[in-house]
Amino acid sequence: MTMRWEAFLDQVQERGEYGTPQEAERAARTVLALLGAHLVGEVRAELAARLPETFALILLNPLQTAEPLSPERFVRATAAWIEGATEQTATWDVGAVLSVTVDAAGEDIIRRVLLQLPPGYDLLFGHPQRT
Template sequence: MTLRHEAFLDHVKERGDYDTPQKAERAARVVLALLGAHLVGQVRAQLAARLPEDFALILLNPLQSAEPLSPERFVRATAAWIEGATEQTATWDVSAVLSTVADTAGDDLLGQILLQLPVGYDLLFGHPKPT
């Protein structure tokens, strides 16, 4: 099921405690552009199919990444793309967006997404794996 643009952003805005929809939108765009560089094939296509169309296009046309970023470097890259962001605020941004993505994806697809990502992303998605 595809979430409507407003509904997706409302979730991000609420989780990120943003004071404007524009800030939630900016975080969503940057995080999805970075995430898209890490996902390939069916997994990326299936996730895109569950996102609002404009966010799906961002995921499918990502910022290029030479190598998969560790969770820490993913947060740093997010901070670099968001004006005025710090690593602390970027962690918040990543978490707000990826936890919304996790809910949108559902458990089965999230499991496949996490298989394509370096270790530690389960925490960024707000779904820590049992050890």
């Protein structure tokens, strides 16, 4: 079942404590565009299928990155794309968006997403993995 646009955005806005839906949307667009660049194949398609259509399209047509970014560089890249953001606010943005993404996608898909990402992303998704 795909999460509705309003529900997804409301949850991002609440978790990110954004003043407006526009701020929540900007964070969601940026984080999902960067995330999409790190995912390939079936897993990316399955994750997209669980997201509202606009965000699914962003995930499937991502910002290009030359190489997989470490979690720290992912946060820095997020900060670079969001006007006025700092690494601290970008960490918050990433956590808000990815935690709602977990709710939308479910544990099984997120486990498979994490297998495609460099180590440490589990913390960004709010899912610390035992190593």
